């Protein structure tokens with residue numbers, strides 16, 4: 001059971017903290033691409049180090065991240081996610097859908113979509129925009145193929161709904177789907193709009209419906225318009241609600257999604273890139289927030305505006321380290337194995353400004369128990385929570401508990 005896993009991770013931390021009533025954070029990573037071959041040690045089709053998926057899940061548990069909602073963003077990744085739910089019962093839950101960047105399967109020029117499930121080098125779509133690539137817009141929708149895809153997706157969802165992650169259904173949401181105008185080089189606007197609308201129609205027809213796991217980038221007006229077309233002006237026909245994950249929009253857009261449409265907002269490293277991003281996060285109501293890592297993508301980087309909340313919350317070099325400098329919180333990371341930090345040297349790039357809970361190595365120097373540099377994974381969700389707490393000026397506990405409650409409510413997960 002998940003509870004016993006969480007308990008054992010929790011008791012270890014409790015001993016280390018030695019505070020009688022220290023809060024033990026609990027997390028659900030609502031967006032983790034754990035079906036990506038990178039978590040099996042495969043990068044662009046070549047095996048670069050041993051499969052360390054179990055260690056990734058174990059590290060997540062060690063920080064209190066006891067549940068993982070694994071993103072399905074294509075037929076292939078949705079099926080692989082479902083297999084993971086069997087491998088990690090009561091930990092892994094899944095979604096199933098077709099990401100806007102995987103929506104070329106609706107095009108006449110694309111090979112049969114079930115064979116999109118080509119080789120092992122298919123990585124999940126990153127949420128980071130990549131404007132450097134050209135934008136072809138030559139794609140045409142194949143109507144007959146589109147009908148087959150939607151039928152196949154419907155069958156996949158029906159099959160997934162009858163699978164269980166031990167005691168409850170493995171499939172907890174429809175998605176990931178939506179619009180991404182930052183990355184039209186994977187799929188044109190026309191095809192994305194078609195893919196989104198066709199999947200919304202299917203989502204609305206399901207009995208009972210599933211919550212929606214949505215992606216929206218630089219496409220807010222079209223995104224909201226299509227949602228309203230299928231579920232009503234206030235999404236009153238959307239029975240189970242939904243979350244717009246990896247949010248990077250404006251405050252007004254966020255308010256329209258939360259206050260206007262009753263949706264939830266998922267935040268990860270991409271939501272902290274700029275001061276404007278962080279100003280938006282500050283305004284997300286706690287009763288609308290969910291936390292995610294979107295690993296292997298979207299890690300929090302030192303160049304991100306949000307990074308400073310990790311640095312500032314760390315005990316200073318000359319402090320005794322018995323308590324965190326703000327909110328009375330103990331340091332989230334570094335408790336087990338704080339890294340040394342050179343004192344008095346400015347911006348020594350080699351020294352981490354933020355202590356690392358787990359050792360991080362390059363994939364070429366992979367070693368058992370270490371994280372891989374540049375491969376984000378669910379144990380970093382504590383950084384996401386810490387930054388949200390810092391930005392909003394509230395405690396980690398407030399953030400974690402709000403996100404936990406929102407998540408179990410929407411996705412129908414037990415306490």
Ligand SMILES: [Zn+2]
Pocket residue numbers: 127176215245246
């Ligand atoms: Zn996404």
